[in-house]
Amino acid sequence: VQLQASGGGLSQPGGSVRLSCVGSGFTLEDHAIAWFRQAPGKEREGVSCSSSDGMTYYADPVRGRFIISRDNAKNTVHLQMSLLKAEDTAVYYCAVSSEGPCVATRRRGITTYDGMGYWGKGTLVTVSS
Numbered sequence: 001v002q003l004q005a006s007g008g009g010l011s012q013p014g015g016s017v018r019l020s021c022v023g024s025g026f027t028l029e030d031h032a033i034a035w036f037r038q039a040p041g042k043e044r045e046g047v048s049c050s051s052s053d054g055m056t057y058y059a060d061p062v063r064g065r066f067i068i069s070r071d072n073a074k075n076t077v078h079l080q081m082s083l084l085k086a087e088d089t090a091v092y093y094c095a096v097s098s099e100g101p102c103v104a105t106r107r108r109g110i111t112t113y114d115g116m117g118y119w120g121k122g123t124l125v126t127v128s129s
Contacts, residue, residue: 001025003120005094010126011084017125019079021094026118029072032097034113035079037090038122046111047092050077052100059111061087084127091122 007019019035034049048068049057056068067080077094095116097103103114 001118005123008123023075028075039090046113049102093122
């Protein structure tokens with residue numbers, strides 16, 4: 001299983017960035033897939049998750065601004081990020097679960113999605129004026 005994330009870069013506050021993650025070695029339609037991020041000096045946190053049945057989940061800080069979508073035919077998941085804020089600056093990772101449903105939990109006030117067995121290398125998103 002391999003995951004390749006792309007699309008990171010520099011954006012001004014209020015701007016938009018679209019991340020993509022292409023998977024190989026598995027059939028995306030059978031699996032939950034999620035985006036995580038880790039800012040400097042902070043814990044990794046879940047951003048959004050897409051279940052195999054089409055359900056989507058968002059962490060509170062990004063709800064209403066980010067949209068996750070999947071293209072099962074291309075084994076690809078996207079994260080459309082809008083109304084970006086400086087606090088969205090982080091390395092973003094995609095990860096895939098061995099199961100279909102997303103399992104969202106909160107630990108110490110941080111959202112995460114459990115069961116992610118495979119991770120891609122991250123892509124850096126910087127939001128700055």
